[in-house]
Amino acid sequence: MKIISLANQKGGCGKSTIALNLAMNFASRGKRVILLDTDPQQSCVETLERRSEKPIKVIPIFSDIHLEVQSYQDTTDYVVIDTPPHDGATMASTVICSDLVIIPVQDSPLDIRSTKITVDLVKEAQEINKTLKVYFLLSRIQPKTIRAKELAELLFTTYGIQIL
Numbered sequence: 001m002k003i004i005s006l007a008n009q010k011g012g013c014g015k016s017t018i019a020l021n022l023a024m025n026f027a028s029r030g031k032r033v034i035l036l037d038t039d040p041q042q043s044c045v046e047t048l049e050r051r052s053e054k055p056i057k058v059i060p061i062f063s064d065i066h067l068e069v070q071s072y073q074d075t076t077d078y079v080v081i082d083t084p085p086h087d088g089a090t091m092a093s094t095v096i097c098s099d100l101v102i103i104p105v106q107d108s109p110l111d112i113r114s115t116k117i118t119v120d121l122v123k124e125a126q127e128i129n130k131t132l133k134v135y136f137l138l139s140r141i142q143p144k145t146i147r148a149k150e151l152a153e154l155l156f157t158t159y160g161i162q163i164l
Contacts, residue, residue, distance in 0.1 A: 001072060001073055001076050001077060001078070001079060002077070002078050002079070002099050002100065003069055003078075003079045003081065003097060003098045003099045003100070004022065004078060004079070004080050004081070004098065004099065004100045004101075004102065005080075005081040005083060005094045005095055005098040005100070005101050005102070006018050006019045006022075006080070006081065006082055006083060006101075006102050006103075006104060007083045007091055007094065007095055007101050007102070007103055007118055007121075007122070008083075008085070008103050008104055008105070008114075008115060008118045009085060009086055009091070009114060009117045009118050009121075010085060010110075010111055010114040010115065010118075011085030011086075012085070012106075013085075013104045013105060013106050013111060013139055014104040014106070014137075014139035014140065015039070015082055015083060015085070015104055016037075016039065016041075016043035016044050016047075016082050018102065018104055018137065018139070019035060019037075019044055019080050019081070019082035020035070020044055020047060020048070020082075022080050023035040023056045023058075023078070023080040024055060024056065026056075026077065026078045026080070027055040027056045028055070031077040031078055032075065032076045032077045032078070033056045033057075033076065033077065033078045033079075033080065034056070034057050034058075034059065034072050034076050034078075034079050034080070035048075035056050035057070035058040035059070035079075035080050035081075035082070036058075036059050036061050036065065036068065036069070036079060036080070036081045036082070037058055037059065037060050037061070037082050038060075038061055038062060038065060038081060038082060038083050038084055038090050038091075038094060039082050039083065039084045039085065040062070040084060041084075041085075042060055043082070044058050044082050045058050045060050062090060063090070063093075064093075065081070065090065065093045065094050065097060066093055066096070066097040069081075069097050081094050081098070083095075091118075091121065092121060092124075092125070095121060095122055095125040095132070096125045096128055096129055096132075097129070098125075098129070098132060099131065099132065099133065100132075100133045100134070100135070101122050101125075101132065101133070101134045101135075102134075102135055102136075102137050102164065103115060103118055103119070103122070103134065103135070103136050103137065103161070104136075104137050104138075104139040105136050105137070105138060105139060105151075105155065106138075106139050106140050106141070107138070107140070107141045107147065107151050112151075112154065112155070112158070115136075115155075115159070116159070119134075119159045119161065122134045134161055135161060135162055135163065135164040136152075136155050136159075136161055136162070136163045136164065137163070137164045138151060138152065138163060
């Protein structure tokens, strides 16, 4: 089982949308997927509740995330976790139990600066979880443009983290 978290203390950067798309992609390829929605806004839960077909199971959860994740060890290929838009115990617990953290970042000075809080949290988690991987994902920017390349270089230079 692989645990993938979408994390950024900045709201509105695309965490929920990316979490949904990632989980749906895994399910479309025949993988067993659970989507944990730890965001009080419950965007993932609400989006999937409106669908007539439910290709993935989405669960709202706000505490004991590491215990919830472990309960799926034998029945799930991927656990995708949407985190809340703030730095706190829920995000820290989620990041520590993850195999991969994806940090969505938009092309704005505020997004780039506020990402530091999440990067610091992930780096602390890597002291505990030595196999934890982290990548940025550029959100709401055209890929393969000069600006996307510049942003990727800026993020790598500033934080030492690669872009997916």
